[in-house]
Amino acid sequence: xxxxxxxxxxxxxxxxxxxxxxxxxxxxxxxxxxxxxxxxxxxxxxxxxxxxxxxxxxxxxxxxxxxxxxxxxxxxxxxxxxxxxxxxxxxxxxxxxxxxxxxxxxxxxxxxxxxxxxxxxxxxxxxxxxxxxxxxxxxxxxxxxxxxxxxxxxxxxxxxxxxxxxxxxxxxxxxxxxxxxxxxxxxxxxxxxxxxxxxx
Amino acid sequence: xxxxxxxxxxxxxxxxxxxxxxxxxxxxxxxxxxxxxxxxxxxxxxxxxxxxxxxxxxxxxxxxxxxxxxxxxxxxxxxxxxxxxxxxxxxxxxxxxxxxxxxxxxxxxxxxxxxxxxxxxxxxxxxxxxxxxxxxxxxxxxxxxxxxxxxxxxxxxxxxxxxxxxxxxxxxxxxxxxxxxxxxxxxxxxxxxxxxxxxx
Numbered sequence: 001x002x003x004x005x006x007x008x009x010x011x012x013x014x015x016x017x018x019x020x021x022x023x024x025x026x027x028x029x030x031x032x033x034x035x036x037x038x039x040x041x042x043x044x045x046x047x048x049x050x051x052x053x054x055x056x057x058x059x060x061x062x063x064x065x066x067x068x069x070x071x072x073x074x075x076x077x078x079x080x081x082x083x084x085x086x087x088x089x090x091x092x093x094x095x096x097x098x099x100x101x102x103x104x105x106x107x108x109x110x111x112x113x114x115x116x117x118x119x120x121x122x123x124x125x126x127x128x129x130x131x132x133x134x135x136x137x138x139x140x141x142x143x144x145x146x147x148x149x150x151x152x153x154x155x156x157x158x159x160x161x162x163x164x165x166x167x168x169x170x171x172x173x174x175x176x177x178x179x180x181x182x183x184x185x186x187x188x189x190x191x192x193x194x195x196x197x198x199x200x
Numbered sequence: 201x202x203x204x205x206x207x208x209x210x211x212x213x214x215x216x217x218x219x220x221x222x223x224x225x226x227x228x229x230x231x232x233x234x235x236x237x238x239x240x241x242x243x244x245x246x247x248x249x250x251x252x253x254x255x256x257x258x259x260x261x262x263x264x265x266x267x268x269x270x271x272x273x274x275x276x277x278x279x280x281x282x283x284x285x286x287x288x289x290x291x292x293x294x295x296x297x298x299x300x301x302x303x304x305x306x307x308x309x310x311x312x313x314x315x316x317x318x319x320x321x322x323x324x325x326x327x328x329x330x331x332x333x334x335x336x337x338x339x340x341x342x343x344x345x346x347x348x349x350x351x352x353x354x355x356x357x358x359x360x361x362x363x364x365x366x367x368x369x370x371x372x373x374x375x376x377x378x379x380x381x382x383x384x385x386x387x388x389x390x391x392x393x394x395x396x397x398x399x400x
Contacts, residue, residue, distance in 0.1 A: 102299035106306020146293050
């Protein structure tokens with residue numbers, strides 16, 4: 001049986017590689033937005049990660065015409081009532097990851113170690129024009145008191161899965177994919193697709 | 201009468217230009233650390249801007265052997281009890297100006313507009329191996345709620361001399377030198393030197 005082609009709504013080659021590994025046993029050929037020549041940006045006006053991921057899946061499905069996988073993710077900090085949350089990418093109006101991390105550390109300067117709990121959350125969605133199948137994944141951890149490591153991106157340098165352990169910017173790609181909110185969401189989604197009989 | 205040579209303990213050409221303008225009427229030839237081939241870094245272990253500036257003046261006088269001018273400056277934020285103060289250059293352990301500004305904005309996120317008062321402070325020192333003559337200058341202002349402008353450096357993008365006016369990163373060089381803590385400190389120092397009969 002031939003493989004079928006699905007879109008992963010991203011331009012990040014690392015994310016495409018990661019999903020190909022997760023889907024290694026399925027006969028699915030994962031392509032990215034660049035492979036299909038799609039350069040439009042989906043709006044992200046949802047109130048939750050799931051709404052944003054669904055919005056992206058619909059937007060790109062309408063352009064690609066093939067089953068589409070998408071995700072939305074961010075950081076939730078308990079001492080900030082869940083902020084930055086869906087505003088993670090534009091937190092405080094800052095452009096660079098370094099500024100967003102510094103701003104977050106400033107916001108939390110007076111928050112003691114035991115109350116600096118946080119989690120990375122990811123919603124992953126499958127859409128084929130008819131139905132949406134979704135799953136969430138998260139990675140619990142703690143916000144440190146300074147940026148550490150240079151392997152990750154976003155909030156990785158200030159996020160520690162274990163309170164006194166390395167930051168996620170000190171994890172290698174494989175170790176990080178194994179525990180990441182994104183890896184967990186997509187593995188759960190694939191399991192859901194399997195149970196629904198939607199994997200070829 | 202020939203001019204005499206004084207060292208301004210800096211490697212910043214803009215600061216050398218600024219001091220030459222302030223000293224335009226005196227017969228003093230201002231040179232920088234680079235002109236004298238001095239590449240050592242002075243320690244800065246003082247508890248005040250003045251102590252740091254005196255330490256730098258002594259350190260570089262001992263290497264240059266000519267009358268030496270130095271300065272130390274920083275930002276004092278009232279809601280932070282004067283922080284970052286003498287720690288302005290390494291505030292929060294961050295390396296870039298952008299991160300330091302973002303960290304400061306995070307620290308002040310809950311502080312209302314009317315309590316966001318701050319000032320740039322500069323201590324300027326003259327030392328000739330025998331005596332120290334010093335002066336201070338400051339610029340009062342307010343910390344904004346986001347970085348604005350790209351003409352300055354350091355904390356300029358978040359510092360507003362007038363609460364709803366431009367940030368010091370939106371001032372041109374001349375306008376900024378006219379009101380800056382550093383310009384004020386050095387003009388006061390030159391006046392003190394004049395009154396002490398120490399200008400050639």
